[in-house]
Amino acid sequence: MSKLSPLKKKIAVVLSPKLFAFGGGTKPVSQLLFNKYDTDHSGLISISELRFLCYDMGHFLSDAQFEWACTLIDKDGSGEINYEEFAAWWQNPLRFDHLLLSDDQLDKLHKITELFRSYDKKNHGELDKKQFQELFKHLIKDKIMEEYHANQFDEIDRSHDGKINFNELIAWFYDQGVLQKMGVLPIKTEDEQK
Ligand SMILES: [Ca+2]
Numbered sequence: 001m002s003k004l005s006p007l008k009k010k011i012a013v014v015l016s017p018k019l020f021a022f023g024g025g026t027k028p029v030s031q032l033l034f035n036k037y038d039t040d041h042s043g044l045i046s047i048s049e050l051r052f053l054c055y056d057m058g059h060f061l062s063d064a065q066f067e068w069a070c071t072l073i074d075k076d077g078s079g080e081i082n083y084e085e086f087a088a089w090w091q092n093p094l095r096f097d098h099l100l101l102s103d104d105q106l107d108k109l110h111k112i113t114e115l116f117r118s119y120d121k122k123n124h125g126e127l128d129k130k131q132f133q134e135l136f137k138h139l140i141k142d143k144i145m146e147e148y149h150a151n152q153f154d155e156i157d158r159s160h161d162g163k164i165n166f167n168e169l170i171a172w173f174y175d176q177g178v179l180q181k182m183g184v185l186p187i188k189t190e191d192e193q194k
């Protein structure tokens with residue numbers, strides 16, 4: 001129940017971040033920012049453009065944190081960030097908290113990386129269906145995943161190329177709450193941050 005008067009309510013709506021527009025447009029902030037930092041207007045944000053964006057917003061990331069930022073935001077592992085990927089990250093109130101991992105969190109992430117690599121026998125940076133099933137057995141044994149997830153290969157393979165790269169696995173882990181469970185991301189609700 002809001003205690004705001006009708007006029008104040010109206011102002012609150014006008015100033016809500018989703019509707020807030022600058023430059024006279026009515027595009028969402030995420031779209032305006034995307035366009036601003038896509039400096040070469042390729043329709044994608046490159047890794048160097050992302051680095052500039054973070055720095056420009058006052059967040060200086062270490063190399064390890066920045067590498068993680070690319071993994072987390074570039075969900076399909078294409079090497080660039082499309083608008084959909086950018087908006088999904090930007091709309092999360094914890095967007096920068098999720099990038100600025102501590103050494104302890106990065107250590108836990110490293111364990112996932114090592115595990116993924118141990119099944120990527122030929123260092124292709126991605127796992128085929130058979131390799132992924134092997135990784136899956138391991139994750140089930142470690143109680144990170146459940147049996148019923150076993151048939152979700154196509155869902156995890158965001159790029160639909162029949163292979164699962166590390167970014168795709170992380171994106172799926174993120175959606176399933178696995179990163180919190182493993183201590184890579186803090187267990188905090190979005191409300192606690194506000
Ligand atoms: Ca991408």
Ligand SMILES: [Ca+2]
Binds near residue numbers: 165
């Ligand atoms: Ca893929």
